[in-house]
Amino acid sequence: xxxxxxxxxxxxxxxxxxxxxxxxxxxxxxxxxxxxxxxxxxxxxxxxxxxxxxxxxxxxxxxxxxxxxxxxxxxxxxxxxxxxxxxxxxxxxxxxxxxxxxxxxxxxxxxxxxxxxxxxxxxxxxxxxxxxxxxxxxxxxxxxxxxxxxxxxxxxxxxxxxxxxxxxxxxxxxxxxxxxxxxxxxxxxxxxxxxxxxxxxxxxxxxxxxxxxxxxxxxxxxxxxxxxxxxxxxxxxxxxxxxxxxxxxxxxxxxxxxxxxxxxxxxxxxxxxxxxxxxxxxxxxxxxxxxxxxxxxxxxxxxxxxxxxxxxxxxxxxxxxxxxxxxxxxxxxxxxxxxxxxxxxxxxxxxxxxxx
Amino acid sequence: xxxxxxxxxxxxxxxxxxxxxxxxxxxxxxxxxxxxxxxxxxxxxxxxxxxxxxxxxxxxxxxxxxxxxxxxxxxxxxxxxxxxxxxxxxxxxxxxxxxxxxxxxxxxxxxxxxxxxxxxxxxxxxxxxxxxxxxxxxxxxxxxxxxxxxxxxxxxxxxxxxxxxxxxxxxxxxxxxxxxxxxxxxxxxxxxxxxxxxxxxxxxxxxxxxxxxxxxxxxxxxxx
Numbered sequence: 001x002x003x004x005x006x007x008x009x010x011x012x013x014x015x016x017x018x019x020x021x022x023x024x025x026x027x028x029x030x031x032x033x034x035x036x037x038x039x040x041x042x043x044x045x046x047x048x049x050x051x052x053x054x055x056x057x058x059x060x061x062x063x064x065x066x067x068x069x070x071x072x073x074x075x076x077x078x079x080x081x082x083x084x085x086x087x088x089x090x091x092x093x094x095x096x097x098x099x100x101x102x103x104x105x106x107x108x109x110x111x112x113x114x115x116x117x118x119x120x121x122x123x124x125x126x127x128x129x130x131x132x133x134x135x136x137x138x139x140x141x142x143x144x145x146x147x148x149x150x151x152x153x154x155x156x157x158x159x160x161x162x163x164x165x166x167x168x169x170x171x172x173x174x175x176x177x178x179x180x181x182x183x184x185x186x187x188x189x190x191x192x193x194x195x196x197x198x199x200x201x202x203x204x205x206x207x208x209x210x211x212x213x214x215x216x217x218x219x220x221x222x223x224x225x226x227x228x229x230x231x232x233x234x235x236x237x238x239x240x241x242x243x244x245x246x247x248x249x250x251x252x253x254x255x256x257x258x259x260x261x262x263x264x265x266x267x268x269x270x271x272x273x274x275x276x277x278x279x280x281x282x283x284x285x286x287x288x289x290x291x292x293x294x295x296x297x298x299x300x301x302x303x304x305x306x307x308x309x310x311x312x313x314x315x316x317x318x319x320x321x322x323x324x325x326x327x328x329x330x331x332x333x334x335x336x337x338x339x340x341x342x343x344x345x346x347x348x349x350x351x352x353x354x355x356x
Numbered sequence: 357x358x359x360x361x362x363x364x365x366x367x368x369x370x371x372x373x374x375x376x377x378x379x380x381x382x383x384x385x386x387x388x389x390x391x392x393x394x395x396x397x398x399x400x401x402x403x404x405x406x407x408x409x410x411x412x413x414x415x416x417x418x419x420x421x422x423x424x425x426x427x428x429x430x431x432x433x434x435x436x437x438x439x440x441x442x443x444x445x446x447x448x449x450x451x452x453x454x455x456x457x458x459x460x461x462x463x464x465x466x467x468x469x470x471x472x473x474x475x476x477x478x479x480x481x482x483x484x485x486x487x488x489x490x491x492x493x494x495x496x497x498x499x500x501x502x503x504x505x506x507x508x509x510x511x512x513x514x515x516x517x518x519x520x521x522x523x524x525x526x527x528x529x530x531x532x533x534x535x536x537x538x539x540x541x542x543x544x545x546x547x548x549x550x551x552x553x554x555x556x557x558x559x560x561x562x563x564x565x566x567x568x569x570x571x572x573x574x575x576x577x578x579x580x
Contacts, residue, residue, distance in 0.1 A: 048477050072480035079481040085474045089496040098492075099482030148482045 003152065003184060007044050009054035016040055016208045022201060027178055027185045029195040029216070031229075032205030038188040041205070042154045045186070046079050047072040058152065073102075078145030078153040078183075082160050084137035086129040092140050093125040099148025109149040110181070118180060119143045119173055135166040139173060146183070153185045159194060167194075174198055192230055196220070196274065197355050221324050233279040233315060235325045236355075241271045250295075253354075256322040261295045262352045274355040279315060281351040282327035286337055288346050296349035300325065302341050305334065318347055325349075360553060362529045363537035370445070370533060371513040374452040378460040378509045379502065381453070386464035404462075407455045415455060416522025423447050423523060443525050448533070451519040456512045460505035467501025468494075504568050511564040514557065 002021045009016045016037050022028045030038045043049045045056060047063065047070065056064035063070045078099075086095050100112060116122050119139045124132065132140065138158060145153060159167045171194075178185070178198065189195055195202065195216070202219045204212040212219050220226055220236050239255030246252060249264040255275055267273060289297060300318040308315050314334050318325045325347055329339075339345070357365070385404070389397060407415060423430045423441035430440035441447040471494070479493050495502070517535040524531030526540070534553060541550035 046481055048480070071485060072477075073483045073485040075481075076483075077481060079478070081474070081478070083474070085478050087475060087478070087493070087497075089499075098479070098484075102483035102488075144482065 003059050004057060005045065006055055006057050007041055009040075009044055009051040009056075011040055011049065011051070014040070014208055016044065018203075018205070018208070018210050020203050020210050020213045022184055022186065022203075024184050025182055026200035027174075027187050027198050028201040028203060029199035030186055030188045030203045030205055031190065031192070031195050031199075032211075034190060036205040037208035038190075038205050039156055040208075042079075042156050042186060042188050045152075046077050046154055047075055048079075076149070076151045078148055078150030080138075080142050080145050080153070080155040080158045082157045084132075084134070084141040086132075086137055086141060086144070088129050090129070091125075092121065092127050092129065092132070095129065095140055096121075096125075096144050096147055099144055103147075103149050107149055109183075110146055112147065115143045115146050118146075118176060133166070134162050135169045138162065138166075138170060142173070142177070146177075146181070150183060153183050155185060155187045157188055157190070159189075159191075171197060196236055196276070226326075233326055233328065235277045235279070235323070237275040237277065237323055239273060239275060241267045241269050241273060244269045244271075251354075253352075258296075258298055258321055258323055260349065260352050262354070265354050267354070275352050276355055277325055277349060277352050279326040279328040281349060282318075282325060283348045283350070284316065284327050284329055284333070284337070284339070285346045285348060289348060292348065294348045294350060296352065298325075298347050298349070300345055300347045302339060302343045302345060304341060305339060318345070320347055357529070359528045359532070360537055360549065363532050363534045364553075364556075366445075366529075366532065367514055367534040370448055370452055371510045373449050374456060374513045375460075375506055375509045377449065377453050378456060379506060382457065382460040382464050382505065386461050386468055389461070389465045390468035405458050408458050412455065412516065412518025413522055416451065416519040419447070419451050419454070419519065419523045423450065442523055443527065443531060445531065448520055448524045448531060451523045452513045452516060455516055455519045456509045459508040459512045463501045463504040463508065464498065467498040471497045500571050503571055507564050507568050511561050515561060 002023050004021050006019045007016055014037065018037070018041055030041065032038055040049065044051060044054065045058070045063075051064060053066075054064050056062070062068060063075055086092075087098065090098065096112065096115070100108070116125070119142060121136070121139055121143060124136055124140065129137065129140075142158070159170060162170065175198070187194075187198060199216045202213065202216045203210055204219065217236065217238055226233055226235070237255040237258070237260075239253045239258075239260070241251060242254040242259065243250075243252040244267050245264050246261075250261045251263070251265045251267060253260050253262070253273060253275060260275065288299075298320045300320040302316055303319045303324070304317040306315045306317070308328065312331055313328055314331050316327045316329055316334070316339065318327060327347060333339075385400075389401060420442055421427050425431060425434050425440040425442075427440070430442060434440050441450060475493050475497060476489060479489055484492060515535060516533075517539070520531070520533055521536055524533070526532050526536050532540075534557060538550050538553045538557075541547070541553070
């Protein structure tokens with residue numbers, strides 16, 4: 001089951017032309033540079049901007065066309081803005097109830113207490129909005145949107161106004177949301193960190209158009225793309241914890257057959273995790289290194305060798321079992337070792353990190 | 357009824373009716389001003405502010421002409437079998453509404469600008485629309501603007517003199533308001549009665565302004 005979204009609109013000189021399908025569950029990140037039309041896309045879907053010439057369909061239901069324009073309040077979308085934008089004349093409980101009360105009882109998908117528990121805001125209910133911290137206010141704003149029982153939750157950089165500390169405070173709640181609710185989320189972000197942490201699905205926007213879309217791992221399983229998007233290229237792996245804590249205080253993750261050891265983390269066995277392996281932390285060797293202190297050494301095949309933005313460095317794409325990795329090596333080593341596509345090498349992973 | 361009491365009552369009635377009408381027409385006007393950026397907006401703003409700088413007699417003079425039996429508006433009323441509006445309570449209300457318009461429009465305009473679009477966008481995504489938006493979002497958020505506008509409109513109408521004198525004349529019990537009654541007492545050298553009325557108006561106006569400042573410390577109009 002998926003939601004098909006199609007938005008064609010002219011906004012002044014800017015042309016928005018986005019077609020994509022979103023799974024009816026989970027988080028779809030809309031990612032792209034500023035000015036690529038992410039926020040406009042979200043606002044157009046919600047009906048918050050006037051469109052000259054637009055077609056918007058969601059699940060076969062026409063929300064906007066030349067003939068009709070469904071008003072915002074009939075679209076059943078939840079919208080979480082960059083700023084919490086709580087109603088200052090209402091307290092927390094009244095804010096939460098605003099959308100809840102305006103939804104007919106039979107259309108309510110979620111209970112008040114459920115949302116309060118999910119977002120851990122029961123201590124805040126009788127507080128005035130001005131007494132909340134930025135993180136608390138944003139949690140209330142998310143709860144308020146959920147309580148309106150939206151068919152689609154739109155989040156416009158909900159963490160962008162928060163500092164790093166508060167982001168860490170909110171992220172676990174977003175994880176929880178994703179695990180516990182069936183509401184599909186469109187999550188606009190320009191932070192790759194948030195995207196690889198939260199998203200299941202990725203829509204990459206550029207100049208008002210969708211450049212790439214698909215399951216996150218699939219879209220990012222393309223070194224050229226990651227090389228371009230990230231300041232420091234990395235490979236993203238999905239796996240499960242096979243051993244949470246070994247006798248040597250290590251955590252072992254099974255990422256599509258690769259058993260990767262890393263310093264002990266607070267995880268439980270069999271937990272699904274994502275790993276990030278920076279290309280700069282991977283080195284190559286022609287033979288299996290003997291007597292190396294490095295724990296994670298995997299036989300790999302070179303899939304591609306690309307130039308980087310500095311002539312002294314090359315980015316070598318590797319096929320390691322079923323996983324794709326990338327190593328950043330010096331051009332000198334490339335020449336010395338006579339590396340070429342199809343060669344067998346050993347990848348030595350100096351560091352891997354869990355994304356959390 | 358004692359003529360002074362009648363004048364006081366008429367002043368209060370005039371101020372009350374005018375304030376109610378002012379709130380009704382200032383809401384859409386201030387909303388339009390807060391949400392438009394065109395060149396035309398400047399013209400409307402200037403028109404609304406005109407009574408602040410114009411001598412009341414100028415305003416009263418033109419109103420007298422247009423509301424009288426020979427005027428465009430008064431003439432039309434007479435043609436419909438009604439009486440012209442000059443020298444009537446209705447005429448006073450029209451004059452007061454125009455004269456006090458900036459005192460109500462400006463605080464509302466300021467309040468609407470401060471609220472911005474966001475609360476309305478949020479409320480609409482939460483299922484609110486139309487009158488519900490007005491009652492649940494606009495009114496409570498603009499509460500201070502409304503209170504300020506209402507009190508200033510009321511107090512300013514109580515204190516008006518020139519416009520009322522021009523279009524209403526000085527008919528005791530019909531168009532003689534408090535400020536004109538004071539003028540009559542002074543002209544007749546009845547200083548005692550003039551004192552009573554003047555002091556009453558002074559205290560009332562002062563109390564109203566103290567109220568306005570206590571709810572709203574920033575109000576540009578009165579600072580000028």
